[in-house]
Every structure is written in C-alpha cells, then in structure tokens.
Amino acid sequence: MKNGIIAFFLISSHSGLVAQNQVDEQAIRDIVSDIATAWTNGDGPGFAEHFAEDHDFFVWNGIYMTGLSKSQNAENHQRIFDTMYKDTKHYAVIDKIRFVTEDVAVLTTMSAVVPKSAPAPEHPQVLWSATLVKNSGKWEIVSFHNADIEILDTADSRANAPFPVEVMFEKWYSASL
Numbered sequence: 001m002k003n004g005i006i007a008f009f010l011i012s013s014h015s016g017l018v019a020q021n022q023v024d025e026q027a028i029r030d031i032v033s034d035i036a037t038a039w040t041n042g043d044g045p046g047f048a049e050h051f052a053e054d055h056d057f058f059v060w061n062g063i064y065m066t067g068l069s070k071s072q073n074a075e076n077h078q079r080i081f082d083t084m085y086k087d088t089k090h091y092a093v094i095d096k097i098r099f100v101t102e103d104v105a106v107l108t109t110m111s112a113v114v115p116k117s118a119p120a121p122e123h124p125q126v127l128w129s130a131t132l133v134k135n136s137g138k139w140e141i142v143s144f145h146n147a148d149i150e151i152l153d154t155a156d157s158r159a160n161a162p163f164p165v166e167v168m169f170e171k172w173y174s175a176s177l
Contacts, residue, residue: 025097027139032092039090044078051141058145060126089116093175103134110172120177123152
C-alpha cells in the first residue's frame, strides 16, 4: 500500500511538471513570436516587452549592454527600426528550450532579417540565445545574446563546416517560413 501511494505521488508529480512545462514552453514560444512580430512591425516597445526591467543584451557585432532597462531596449530598437532596419522582416525558428529549473529556461533560436519585399532567406543569419526567468508567473528575458552565423555566409564555408549545415541548423531548414 505504501509503495502504491508513493508511486501514485511520483506519477502525479511528474504529470503536473510535464503539463506545466508545456504551458511554460508555449509561453516562451509566444515570446519568440512576439519579438519577431514586433521587429517586423518596427515596434521598439513591443520588442522590449518581454525583457526584464534589468537585463543584459549582447549584439552580434560585439556591442554589450548590461543593466539595460526595458525603456532603453525599446529606445535602442526603435532607433534601428527607424533607420538601418527599416522595413525589414524578422524570421525566428526555435531550436531548443531547456528548462534549467521550474523558473529558469535557456532558449536557442535561429533567425534572419531581410527586407520585407524579399523572400524568406534560405539560411539563418544569426543564432540567438536567451536566459529567461519566471517572475510572478511571467517569463522574462534576463540575458539575450545573438551571434552571427558566419559559417553560412558562403558556399565554400558551408561545404567546409565541421558538420553538415542541414544537421547543425536542421530546424531552420525544416521550418515553413
């Protein structure tokens, strides 16, 4: 009897965690979708919406901003949406969501930015990762880092990759963009 109660408790606990992770995973997927939509709409405040009030941001070109506020993030992104990234579309494909604890997750996403008039790109351009923390029931990005995927820049570099690019970035190539 005692073993049956313990087994029931363990199974019930595991089922609850799986269901919770599905809800949390969907919430994180929604954040990625919101970020891509905000970029495409040129919406700086929308882009910054899911960041913690105090977060770090690493740009692909080496710019590093620590202790960034949501409003600073929104202003910085609005500036680039109004200038160098005006009328561009952001494509994002999630590669992995890893829950480190119930309230900490690491996200890895492949993305690309192209003019709105251009077709979807063949290859991802940037790999971005984010550390998210669940704060008062809401997931927030506390650290964001994006890196240029230079290995995809030329046919020669793709051919000489340590692994086939179709394997490294499989989810991008299988996504419906």
